[in-house]
Amino acid sequence: xxxxxxxxxxxxxxxxxxxxxxxxxxxxxxxxxxxxxxxxxxxxxxxxxxxxxxxxxxxxxxxxxxxxxxxxxxxxxxxxxxxxxxxxxxxxxxxxxxxxxxxxxxxxxxxxxxxxxxxxxxxxxxxxxxxxxxxxxxxxxxxxxxxxxxxxxxxxxxxxxxxxxxxxxxxxxxxxxxxxxxxxxxxxxxxxxxxxxxx
Numbered sequence: 001x002x003x004x005x006x007x008x009x010x011x012x013x014x015x016x017x018x019x020x021x022x023x024x025x026x027x028x029x030x031x032x033x034x035x036x037x038x039x040x041x042x043x044x045x046x047x048x049x050x051x052x053x054x055x056x057x058x059x060x061x062x063x064x065x066x067x068x069x070x071x072x073x074x075x076x077x078x079x080x081x082x083x084x085x086x087x088x089x090x091x092x093x094x095x096x097x098x099x100x101x102x103x104x105x106x107x108x109x110x111x112x113x114x115x116x117x118x119x120x121x122x123x124x125x126x127x128x129x130x131x132x133x134x135x136x137x138x139x140x141x142x143x144x145x146x147x148x149x150x151x152x153x154x155x156x157x158x159x160x161x162x163x164x165x166x167x168x169x170x171x172x173x174x175x176x177x178x179x180x181x182x183x184x185x186x187x188x189x190x191x192x193x194x195x196x197x198x199x
Contacts, residue, residue, distance in 0.1 A: 025051040029070035031061040031087060032103070033079045041074065044130035058082040058172075062090060069095035072137055075120075077104035077111065082172040083164050085111075085118055092119030101136045103128055111161050114168065163191060 028050040032038045035056060042052040050072065055061035058081045064070075073091055077084040084102060091098050102115040102123045115123050122136035163181065170176040178188040 025049055026072060027068070027070045028052045028072040028074070029055065029061060029064060029091075030074045031055045031058075031079065031084070032074070032076040033057060034076075041130065041133075045133075048130055048134060056080075058084070058087045061087055065091055065094055070098060073098055073100045074133055075100060075102050077102055077115075077164070083168050085114055085164065085168040086172050088115055088120050089118045089168075099137045101128075101133050103133075111164060114165055118168075160191065163188070167192075 026049070028045055030038050030041055030045070030052055031054075032041075033056050038054045038056065042054055045052050053064050053070070055064055057079050061075075065073075069091070075084045075087050075091075079087075084104075088100055088102060091100055096119070099121045100119060102120045103126055104111065104123070111123075122139050124132060124136055128136075163177070166180055167174070167177045170180060174188060174192070175185055178185040181188065183191075
């Protein structure tokens with residue numbers, strides 16, 4: 001039985017053993033620089049029937065994916081060593097069938113569009129639990145009943161999102177990004193390290 005079917009059955013809350021299914025568990029790569037979050041999510045996803053591998057930065061995630069491309073991936077947007085958008089792009093280059101959910105604490109339409117254009121299946125804001133992530137793996141179309149938010153993003157958050165887009169356009173090269181933005185490299189590095197205030 002194909003692992004995608006196993007995950008589909010699990011996402012519906014049906015135990016594989018109840019259906020007489022056997023075979024390999026679907027592979028899941030969880031990438032986030034928060035070790036507590038990744039451990040908690042990994043345990044929850046293992047209980048849901050996934051075989052989970054963890055990474056805490058883009059380089060480590062690529063090392064894992066290049067050895068064996070995962071069928072599913074959960075990718076945080078902001079991590080050391082490059083944007084999660086870069087990882088989304090590379091995962092899709094390795095295997096166009098990988099289903100990717102991007103997680104971020106800084107929701108913006110611009111970044112959501114970029115993530116989807118680069119190959120993400122769906123986009124969720126933190127905190128997101130295992131059930132929401134599994135549902136997002138299989139969501140191939142939008143929902144018309146999602147409430148429209150009234151809150152406007154802060155200036156800091158908009159700036160951070162724009163910097164991430166330019167960084168992605170420059171293939172993660174900080175010096176090239178700084179030149180493109182007309183900014184000193186050290187100033188850009190400070191802005192990349194500073195988490196914008198959520199609203």
